[in-house]
Amino acid sequence: MMIKPHRGQPLWIAFLLHRISGLGLAIFLPFHFYLLGLALEQSETMDGLLRWSDYPLVKFAEFGLVFLLAVHMFGGLRLLALEFLPWNDRQKTLAAAAVALSFLLALGFLMRAV
Amino acid sequence: MQEPTDSLEISVWRGDATGGGHIIYQVPRQPSQTILDVVTWIQREQDPQLAYRFSCRVGMCGSCAMMVNGIPRWTCRTHVQKVVQDNQLTIEPLRNLPVIKDLVCDMSEFFTKWKAAGGQFMPRKTRQDPVEPLLPDSPKRAAANAAIECINCAICYAACDVVTWNPGYLGPAALNRAWSLLNDERDSGQQARLEAIASDAGCHNCHSHANCTTYCPNELNPSASIAGLKRLAARAVFTGNL
Numbered sequence: 001m002m003i004k005p006h007r008g009q010p011l012w013i014a015f016l017l018h019r020i021s022g023l024g025l026a027i028f029l030p031f032h033f034y035l036l037g038l039a040l041e042q043s044e045t046m047d048g049l050l051r052w053s054d055y056p057l058v059k060f061a062e063f064g065l066v067f068l069l070a071v072h073m074f075g076g077l078r079l080l081a082l083e084f085l086p087w088n089d090r091q092k093t094l095a096a097a098a099v100a101l102s103f104l105l106a107l108g109f110l111m112r113a114v
Numbered sequence: 115m116q117e118p119t120d121s122l123e124i125s126v127w128r129g130d131a132t133g134g135g136h137i138i139y140q141v142p143r144q145p146s147q148t149i150l151d152v153v154t155w156i157q158r159e160q161d162p163q164l165a166y167r168f169s170c171r172v173g174m175c176g177s178c179a180m181m182v183n184g185i186p187r188w189t190c191r192t193h194v195q196k197v198v199q200d201n202q203l204t205i206e207p208l209r210n211l212p213v214i215k216d217l218v219c220d221m222s223e224f225f226t227k228w229k230a231a232g233g234q235f236m237p238r239k240t241r242q243d244p245v246e247p248l249l250p251d252s253p254k255r256a257a258a259n260a261a262i263e264c265i266n267c268a269i270c271y272a273a274c275d276v277v278t279w280n281p282g283y284l285g286p287a288a289l290n291r292a293w294s295l296l297n298d299e300r301d302s303g304q305q306a307r308l309e310a311i312a313s314d315a316g317c318h319n320c321h322s323h324a325n326c327t328t329y330c331p332n333e334l335n336p337s338a339s340i341a342g343l344k345r346l347a348a349r350a351v352f353t354g355n356l
Contacts, residue, residue: 004184005183005184006185006186006273006325007275007323007325009324009328011322011323011324012275012323012324012325015321015322082322082341083322083344083348084344087335087338091324091337
């Protein structure tokens with residue numbers, strides 16, 4: 001079994017999502033900065049690469065990126081609140097709200113993109 | 115209600131510190147049967163060499179914790195009916211602790227860490243002094259009381275993945291105890307305790323998985339205690355106390 005039984009509870013899944021989204025963003029950011037860097041000296045190459053975003057598959061990948069970014073930000077805000085504000089018993093609700101909000105945000109991006 | 119004639123297939127981990135494996139036992143099912151009843155039946159009726167640990171049988175002593183279907187539980191108060199799947203159960207020794215034999219773990223490191231986190235009460239007064247008044251409704255006393263009913267069963271310690279990944283980590287039970295004492299206004303050992311919980315082995319290792327809170331049989335909240343410790347440590351850094 002990939003997830004051991006004792007890990008099958010919402011806040012452990014929230015941890016896993018936070019870790020995976022963080023790793024995903026860490027892998028994405030160097031490419032993102034490289035692309036931005038092209039604007040300085042190779043703007044035509046950059047324009048060529050940006051045209052990729054017209055493909056539906058790339059739009060969907062961008063939806064995934066926005067979701068990762070949002071879920072890492074909202075999940076991180078939940079953890080900061082957990083550690084620095086008085087304890088709140090509704091941690092599972094807050095974690096679920098972070099995921100729901102991120103999904104809505106990413107969906108809104110996708111709707112605008114298509 | 116199950117008929118007593120039904121049979122349970124129980125997979126029990128047998129072995130010692132050098133290794134071991136699972137052995138299957140057929141155990142008759144009884145009404146209101148607990149996991150501890152099952153283990154006791156195996157030892158009395160099928161295999162007297164099976165080693166396990168228990169004492170009070172009513173959820174007070176914290177001796178009988180084991181892994182049941184991969185989840186740490188107090189076996190004396192876990193009914194078979196609640197956890198059985200297809201008439202099968204897997205019973206193993208607690209995670210994160212060295213095995214002595216079969217279902218018995220060596221709890222030494224668990225209690226060593228409890229002490230290392232400053233788990234001992236250090237009174238400010240002697241028995242010659244008048245009894246210190248305690249206001250049960252004060253925020254500090256309420257925080258101390260909320261964390262105080264720990265029975266040291268080590269279920270939170272076995273459930274904690276940070277202990278698995280970093281064996282030096284003090285763990286949820288020790289930090290929960292430290293939080294209770296840090297809120298006890300009668301205690302005189304707060305500075306040493308603060309330094310212990312803010313050390314490399316301390317509260318900042320916690321990833322807030324909340325496995326400890328999820329599986330604590332006494333429904334304590336070590337996650338909240340550890341979060342409280344993080345706040346205390348942060349405040350101590352800014353006020354020059356750490």
